[in-house]
Amino acid sequence: MENIIQAENYKIQKPEAWASNISDDQLIENIKESDFSIKQTDEGRDYCYFLDKIYYTNDNENSEYACLAYTLNDPSNLERASVVDVVVEESETYIIHRISVLRDGVLVDKIPDTKIKVLDSENQSSGGVLSSNKKINITIKDLRLYDILIMEDSKVKVFSERDFLRREFSKYVWVGPDSYWAYGKYKFTFINDREKTVAYKKTFFRDENGNVLEPEINYLKQGEKFIIEKEDYINFVDSNREVSAFIDFATESNWTDLSNYISPIYEDIFAKASLPVFAPDLVEKLNKITDKDDQLQFAIEYVQNHINYIFNADEMNGHKPQEPAVTYENKQGDCKAKSVLLKVILDYIGIDSSVILVNFNTDFYIKYYLPSLLTFNHVIVKVNYKNENHFVDATLRDEFGLIENRGFTYFMHYLEVKPNQQLHIKEPSRFSYYAVDEKSELVAQNNIGKLKLTTKYKGNRANNMRKYFKNTNKREIIDSWNNFFFYTLNYSNDRNGTDLRIIFKDAVIEIVSDDKKLNEFTVEYKTTIENPYFTDGKNNRFLMYFDRNIIKNSARDFMHKDVTFWHNFDNERYEISLLTDQTIDVSEKFTIQESTINNPYFDYTSRKKITKNGGTVYIDYKPLVNLEIPEKDFEEFRTAHHKVADSNFGIGVDIIEEGFLNKLKFSFKKHFN
Known part of the structure; x- marks a missing residue:
C-alpha cells in the first residue's frame, strides 16, 4: 500500500470493542443472493447486502462505525467508489478497518491497492471561513464492474478542552437511509456510554398506510443501546413530499436548565468587558452622536463592517465566546464574538439587547427536536428598541438604515442567553414599509x-x-x-x-x-x-x-x-x-x-x-x-x-x-x- 506511514488524521487498525467484530467467513456468508436482491438487480437498482452502523458516545469521545457491502453494477457508482473523500474535524481520526471486494466468490483485500492522501479542507478560507478540517482522499485501484465492495471504517472525535459543550452534552440525529438503495440487512445501533441519560425521540415514523405516527420519547441510561434492524428493506419515503423518519438523540435536559448552563458563560465574558477601557476611540465616536437612532445605526454597522467575520467551524460549538476586548483589538471574530461585542456597545449607549442562539438551516425541525444547546449553530442579537424587538445578525455586511429600515431576518425558534429561559417563537410580523x-x-x-x-x-x-x-x-x-x-x-x-x-x-x-x-x-x-x-x-x-x-x-x-x-x-x-x-x-x-x-x-x-x-x-x-x-x-x-x-x-x-x-x-x- 502507498502512503503506508499513517498520519494522525487516519489509521488502519481493527475496530474497537464496542463495534462489530466480523470475520471474512461471516462477510462472505452475509453476501448471499436472494429473491429480493435479484429483483432489485433486475430493476437496475444498486443493492446493499448489509449495512451495520453504530454511533457510540461517552464523556470523552463520539464515534461512528460502519460496515457495508454493496454492488458496483453501475459505471457511475463504480467511479464514485474508486475515489472517496472523508472530511475529519480537529481531534477527529478516520480509521480504516477493512477495504475488500468479493469478486467471483473470492474475497480480495484492497488495502494494498489503496492510496491515501491527507489534504487541507480550506476551500472557503478566502471568504472568512477558517477550518482545520482535513480531507482524507482515498483512491482504490482496480475496482471492476460487478465487484461487491466491502468497506469497514470509523470516525472518532476525541474531545479537546474547548469542546466543553460536546463533552457535557450529546446530540445526534439518525435519518432514514437514502431511498435509492435497497438493503438486504440494515442495522443501526446507538450506544450511550455517558454518565448522563440520553433521551431519544422518534419523529415522522409512519404506519402501514403512510400516516405519520405521534412522536415517541424514550431514554437510554449508561451502557444501554437503541437498535433498529430491517431485512429486505427500502426506505419508501417520498422525499419531494414527505419528511424522512428521524430520531433525535440528546442528553436528557430541558430549556430552562440549558439556559441556566449557558448564560453564566456569557455573563462571565460580559463582566470582563468595559468599553471605555478597551475601546476609548470608539467611545469617543459614540459620544459625539447625540441622536439615539443614529447612535444605534452606527453601533450595528461598526460591528458588521469593521469587525471581520471569521467562521471557525471547529470552534462554533466548542469554546467560550471571545472576549470583546480581543475582538475589538484583532478586528475579527466569529458570530459569538461579534454578537458579544455588539451587545457590549449597546449596553454602553443604554439600549436593551440580548444574545440569542438560532439555527436558520434547521429552523423547521427545532420544534421536533429534543432540547439541546447543540441544536444551534449561529448567534445573533435581539434588540429591544422603542418597545419593538429587532433581530440583528452581526456577521452580515453592507446592511444599512435605521433599525426599523434594516433588512428583516426570517426565522422562528431561538433561545435567549439569559437565566430561566424557554425556547422562544419569533412573532409573525407586518412590514411598516413597501419593500x-x-x-x-x-x-x-x-x-x-x-x-x-x-x-x-x-x-x-x-x-x-x-x-x-x-x-x-x-x-x-x-x-x-x-x-x-x-x-x-x-x-x-x-x-x-x-x-x-x-x-x-x-x-x-x-x-x-x-x-x-x-x-x-x-x-x-x-x-x-x-x-x-x-x-x-x-x-x-x-x-x-x-x-x-x-x-x-x-x-x-x-x-x-x-x-x-x-x-x-x-x-x-x-x-x-x-x-x-x-x-x-x-x-x-x-x-x-x-x-x-x-x-x-x-x-x-x-x-x-x-x-x-x-x-x-x-x-x-x-x-x-x-x-x-x-x-x-x-x-x-x-x-x-x-x-x-x-x-x-x-x-x-x-x-x-x-x-x-x-x-x-x-x-x-x-x-x-
Missing part, C-alpha cells in the same frame, strides 16, 4: 412605445439590489431588465427568438437615489420600443403589462405532506399605466377587472382607472410574514393566490382598429362572444 414600490408607464404613439419604470426598494430588497448594482456589469443589468419586459409585455408570444437588445435597443438604467438612513434604493429604467403592441395570430393588437413577480408561484405550487409553507413575502405596491393614441375597448373583461382579497395571511387589492385611450392599475399587497401557514388554512391561502394569478397581476387593453369594417367586426365579436 418594492414601483411605478411603470408605457406610452404608445405613432406605433412607438416609450417605457419608463421607477422602482424604490427598501429593507432586504434595498440591501440586495445595492449589492447587485455594485457587483454586476451594467450591460448585464440592462439585459436582465430587458428580459423581464420581454415576458411582462408578452413579446415572448409574438417575437420569440428576437434579440432583446434589438427590441429594447436604447435601454438605459440608472440609480436615482440611495438613502443609507431610510435604506431606500431607487432605480429608473427607460427604453423606446418600435411596435410596442402584442399582435395575436388574428392580427388583433393589445398593450399588455403583467408582472409575474407579483404572482407567488411558490405558494401556488407548494406540495408537501409534512412541511408547512413558510410565509416570507414582502410588502409590494405597483402603479402600472398603459396609454395609447388608439381607441381601446373600455368594456373588455380583463381590462376593467378588479380584485379584493382579504386572506388571514395577506391582503391584496387591484384597482383600475380606465379611459378611452388606456388605463392604470394600482396593486397593493401586504402579507403577514415570518410564520408557517397551518395545514387547515393552506388550500384557502393557495386559492387566494390563484385569484391573484387570474389576470389580477397587471393590465391589458384591446385596440379597436380604425375604419368602419374593423369597428363592425369588433362589434360583432363582442356581441357573439
Whole structure:
C-alpha cells in the first residue's frame, strides 16, 4: 500500500470493542443472493447486502462505525467508489478497518491497492471561513464492474478542552437511509456510554398506510443501546413530499436548565468587558452622536463592517465566546464574538439587547427536536428598541438604515442567553414599509412605445439590489431588465427568438437615489420600443403589462405532506399605466377587472382607472410574514393566490382598429362572444 506511514488524521487498525467484530467467513456468508436482491438487480437498482452502523458516545469521545457491502453494477457508482473523500474535524481520526471486494466468490483485500492522501479542507478560507478540517482522499485501484465492495471504517472525535459543550452534552440525529438503495440487512445501533441519560425521540415514523405516527420519547441510561434492524428493506419515503423518519438523540435536559448552563458563560465574558477601557476611540465616536437612532445605526454597522467575520467551524460549538476586548483589538471574530461585542456597545449607549442562539438551516425541525444547546449553530442579537424587538445578525455586511429600515431576518425558534429561559417563537410580523414600490408607464404613439419604470426598494430588497448594482456589469443589468419586459409585455408570444437588445435597443438604467438612513434604493429604467403592441395570430393588437413577480408561484405550487409553507413575502405596491393614441375597448373583461382579497395571511387589492385611450392599475399587497401557514388554512391561502394569478397581476387593453369594417367586426365579436 502507498502512503503506508499513517498520519494522525487516519489509521488502519481493527475496530474497537464496542463495534462489530466480523470475520471474512461471516462477510462472505452475509453476501448471499436472494429473491429480493435479484429483483432489485433486475430493476437496475444498486443493492446493499448489509449495512451495520453504530454511533457510540461517552464523556470523552463520539464515534461512528460502519460496515457495508454493496454492488458496483453501475459505471457511475463504480467511479464514485474508486475515489472517496472523508472530511475529519480537529481531534477527529478516520480509521480504516477493512477495504475488500468479493469478486467471483473470492474475497480480495484492497488495502494494498489503496492510496491515501491527507489534504487541507480550506476551500472557503478566502471568504472568512477558517477550518482545520482535513480531507482524507482515498483512491482504490482496480475496482471492476460487478465487484461487491466491502468497506469497514470509523470516525472518532476525541474531545479537546474547548469542546466543553460536546463533552457535557450529546446530540445526534439518525435519518432514514437514502431511498435509492435497497438493503438486504440494515442495522443501526446507538450506544450511550455517558454518565448522563440520553433521551431519544422518534419523529415522522409512519404506519402501514403512510400516516405519520405521534412522536415517541424514550431514554437510554449508561451502557444501554437503541437498535433498529430491517431485512429486505427500502426506505419508501417520498422525499419531494414527505419528511424522512428521524430520531433525535440528546442528553436528557430541558430549556430552562440549558439556559441556566449557558448564560453564566456569557455573563462571565460580559463582566470582563468595559468599553471605555478597551475601546476609548470608539467611545469617543459614540459620544459625539447625540441622536439615539443614529447612535444605534452606527453601533450595528461598526460591528458588521469593521469587525471581520471569521467562521471557525471547529470552534462554533466548542469554546467560550471571545472576549470583546480581543475582538475589538484583532478586528475579527466569529458570530459569538461579534454578537458579544455588539451587545457590549449597546449596553454602553443604554439600549436593551440580548444574545440569542438560532439555527436558520434547521429552523423547521427545532420544534421536533429534543432540547439541546447543540441544536444551534449561529448567534445573533435581539434588540429591544422603542418597545419593538429587532433581530440583528452581526456577521452580515453592507446592511444599512435605521433599525426599523434594516433588512428583516426570517426565522422562528431561538433561545435567549439569559437565566430561566424557554425556547422562544419569533412573532409573525407586518412590514411598516413597501419593500418594492414601483411605478411603470408605457406610452404608445405613432406605433412607438416609450417605457419608463421607477422602482424604490427598501429593507432586504434595498440591501440586495445595492449589492447587485455594485457587483454586476451594467450591460448585464440592462439585459436582465430587458428580459423581464420581454415576458411582462408578452413579446415572448409574438417575437420569440428576437434579440432583446434589438427590441429594447436604447435601454438605459440608472440609480436615482440611495438613502443609507431610510435604506431606500431607487432605480429608473427607460427604453423606446418600435411596435410596442402584442399582435395575436388574428392580427388583433393589445398593450399588455403583467408582472409575474407579483404572482407567488411558490405558494401556488407548494406540495408537501409534512412541511408547512413558510410565509416570507414582502410588502409590494405597483402603479402600472398603459396609454395609447388608439381607441381601446373600455368594456373588455380583463381590462376593467378588479380584485379584493382579504386572506388571514395577506391582503391584496387591484384597482383600475380606465379611459378611452388606456388605463392604470394600482396593486397593493401586504402579507403577514415570518410564520408557517397551518395545514387547515393552506388550500384557502393557495386559492387566494390563484385569484391573484387570474389576470389580477397587471393590465391589458384591446385596440379597436380604425375604419368602419374593423369597428363592425369588433362589434360583432363582442356581441357573439
